[in-house]
Amino acid sequence: MEQDYCIRGVALNNQVRFFIANTKNIVEEAMKRYNLTPLSAAALGRTLTAASMMGMNLKGDDTLTITFKGDGPLGNIVARSNSLGEVKGYCDNPEVDLPVKENGKIDVSGGIGFGTLYIAKDMGLKDPYVGTVPIVSGEIGEDLTEYYYSSEQTLSAVGLGVLVDVDYTIIAAGGFIIQLMPEAGNETGMLLEKRIGLISSISSYFIDNTPEDLVKLFFGEDYKILDNKEINFKCHCNKDNFAVALLTLGKDELEKLAQDKEIEVVCQFCNEKYIFDKDEIKHLIANN
Ligand SMILES: [Zn+2]
Numbered sequence: 690m691e692q693d694y695c696i697r698g699v700a701l702n703n704q705v706r707f708f709i710a711n712t713k714n715i716v717e718e719a720m721k722r723y724n725l726t727p728l729s730a731a732a733l734g735r736t737l738t739a740a741s742m743m744g745m746n747l748k749g750d751d752t753l754t755i756t757f758k759g760d761g762p763l764g765n766i767v768a769r770s771n772s773l774g775e776v777k778g779y780c781d782n783p784e785v786d787l788p789v790k791e792n793g794k795i796d797v798s799g800g801i802g803f804g805t806l807y808i809a810k811d812m813g814l815k816d817p818y819v820g821t822v823p824i825v826s827g828e829i830g831e832d833l834t835e836y837y838y839s840s841e842q843t844l845s846a847v848g849l850g851v852l853v854d855v856d857y858t859i860i861a862a863g864g865f866i867i868q869l870m871p872e873a874g875n876e877t878g879m880l881l882e883k884r885i886g887l888i889s890s891i892s893s894y895f896i897d898n899t900p901e902d903l904v905k906l907f908f909g910e911d912y913k914i915l916d917n918k919e920i921n922f923k924c925h926c927n928k929d930n931f932a933v934a935l936l937t938l939g940k941d942e943l944e945k946l947a948q949d950k951e952i953e954v955v956c957q958f959c960n961e962k963y964i965f966d967k968d969e970i971k972h973l974i975a976n977n
């Protein structure tokens with residue numbers, strides 16, 4: 690299967706900056722890990738796609754976390770990316786599904802509901818920088834557009850799509866973020882609006898097309914790709930980290946827990962399960 694990747698660049702006489710990614714494998718990996726429904730796959734998949742693109746601006750150990758805290762049945766939707774093109778995430782209630790909307794589209798806004806969108810950038814300082822905006826649509830792309838406008842005073846267009854087959858496999862997934870530089874003229878905005886309007890469905894666009902095809906469709910020949918990065922669903926959790934976390938419960942509590950059964954811990958960010966049997970717990974208590 691083709692590797693997911695994201696391209697970043699500038700276009701239209703440097704008046705525009707763009708990020709475009711195909712993310713089919715990332716969404717498929719999330720689907721497999723969480724047994725997603727079409728609704729949760731669309732919601733989490735779009736958020737993972739956005740986080741992978743926004744992660745293109747990170748450096749070193751920086752991370753970026755998108756959190757949709759809505760009152761809909763899906764609960765919180767969270768995606769975190771880093772500067773290496775790695776992204777991970779979860780949805781509180783991945784088993785939730787809703788009937789499709791009248792137009793035949795997945796009801797992502799119904800699943801997310803109203804609430805707050807948080808974007809946190811952790812750059813190793815004492816506190817991460819956190820931008821918040823109210824969730825305006827719950828369709829994710831429009832909410833990120835609103836975030837860029839009110840938090841970063843940037844005019845942008847964000848398109849995100851996940852296409853799920855009737856058998857719950859992912860047919861295609863991907864997205865774009867296009868931002869107008871402050872010095873961009875009105876005509877550039879209008880031209881872009883027209884070009885973006887050519888795409889009726891971003892999810893189906895990526896069935897047969899690549900991010901480079903989309904760049905050409907939007908900008909003709911007037912663009913420059915500055916970066917091209919592989920992106921992957923990847924979590925760095927491991928059993929040792931969870932052993933350390935278990936120890937914070939205190940040895941008495943651990944002994945109690947381990948008395949009659951093994952302990953299972955689950956990584957929130959990737960759903961990987963780690964089992965500690967009685968002997969391992971004893972060992973942990975004795976050696977710490
Ligand atoms: Zn993990």
